[in-house]
Amino acid sequence: MTYRVSLLQASLWLAAASLLAGMSVAQADVVGHSSDSTRVKVGPSLGGYHGPANVPGAGFPPIMGGGIIALSDIAAMGGGYNDGVASMGSVSATEGIFFSKTDDLLAEVYFGEYSDTANAPNDNKHSVFYVGKDATASMAHLSGTATYQVFGLNNYGYDGQRLGAVGVDQNGNRVLTAAEFTVDFDNNKLIGSLERLDHANTAGVTDTLTIHAGINSSNGSFYGLAQANGHQNGFSSGQFYGGDASSLAGFAEFADRNLDTAFGGER
Numbered sequence: 001m002t003y004r005v006s007l008l009q010a011s012l013w014l015a016a017a018s019l020l021a022g023m024s025v026a027q028a029d030v031v032g033h034s035s036d037s038t039r040v041k042v043g044p045s046l047g048g049y050h051g052p053a054n055v056p057g058a059g060f061p062p063i064m065g066g067g068i069i070a071l072s073d074i075a076a077m078g079g080g081y082n083d084g085v086a087s088m089g090s091v092s093a094t095e096g097i098f099f100s101k102t103d104d105l106l107a108e109v110y111f112g113e114y115s116d117t118a119n120a121p122n123d124n125k126h127s128v129f130y131v132g133k134d135a136t137a138s139m140a141h142l143s144g145t146a147t148y149q150v151f152g153l154n155n156y157g158y159d160g161q162r163l164g165a166v167g168v169d170q171n172g173n174r175v176l177t178a179a180e181f182t183v184d185f186d187n188n189k190l191i192g193s194l195e196r197l198d199h200a201n202t203a204g205v206t207d208t209l210t211i212h213a214g215i216n217s218s219n220g221s222f223y224g225l226a227q228a229n230g231h232q233n234g235f236s237s238g239q240f241y242g243g244d245a246s247s248l249a250g251f252a253e254f255a256d257r258n259l260d261t262a263f264g265g266e267r
Contacts, residue, residue, distance in 0.1 A: 032131025042131035045070040094118035104266035111264035117157035121204030130249035136220030136240040149178035150265030163194035188215040204258035226252035
């Protein structure tokens with residue numbers, strides 16, 4: 001896998017950065033979480049040399065201490081998004097971060113993963129994260145149901161595939177589109193499923209993922225169960241963003257961290 005941001009660029013961005021501790025961050029309207037803060041830290045960006053301050057950012061401790069910089073800057077310096085995914089290389093030719101942004105143009109909500117593609121999908125460094133601005137503070141005013149268009153990332157550096165919904169186009173070809181997650185605001189429930197277009201059928205790769213989560217309407221977070229490949233059980237968690245919960249992002253975690261999957265989407 002070729003990374004779109006060079007190690008030199010990454011080092012220059014982060015050379016003067018300070019460390020920010022903790023796996024979960026809620027500051028300056030930026031809320032996010034990482035499954036392993038020794039690989040990825042999330043939170044408000046530092047600003048200055050590292051782009052705008054107090055916007056969703058990420059830092060990578062394996063690179064120059066892991067100072068947090070704006071994910072928007074990382075994507076831009078890397079040439080933008082390819083197939084909806086931006087990437088940045090790490091201290092080796094194979095380690096790096098892959099991330100996506102929800103399609104809501106008014107939101108800054110990101111989700112992604114850190115992986116060592118040389119060892120994937122048997123990677124003891126694989127980690128997932130999400131982070132966004134303007135976290136939903138309350139959902140008490142929302143009612144009925146809503147549908148979110150969601151994509152997921154798991155071992156993207158291994159086979160270059162996102163997770164979504166698998167369908168067939170007018171020519172009979174299998175295609176990947178956004179999956180639909182359903183939110184029931186009245187009963188505070190979130191359900192949805194994701195699938196790889198071409199199943200890897202390989203241990204450590206998530207080919208299918210289902211999410212069943214409960215929503216905390218007082219702060220817009222969700223937590224619940226997840227299942228990978230029809231039999232691996234784990235947990236899901238995440239956050240809604242925007243005053244009317246216009247976007248969401250989160251991840252699923254399993255005993256085998258290679259199955260961990262980040263996801264995000266919008267109404």
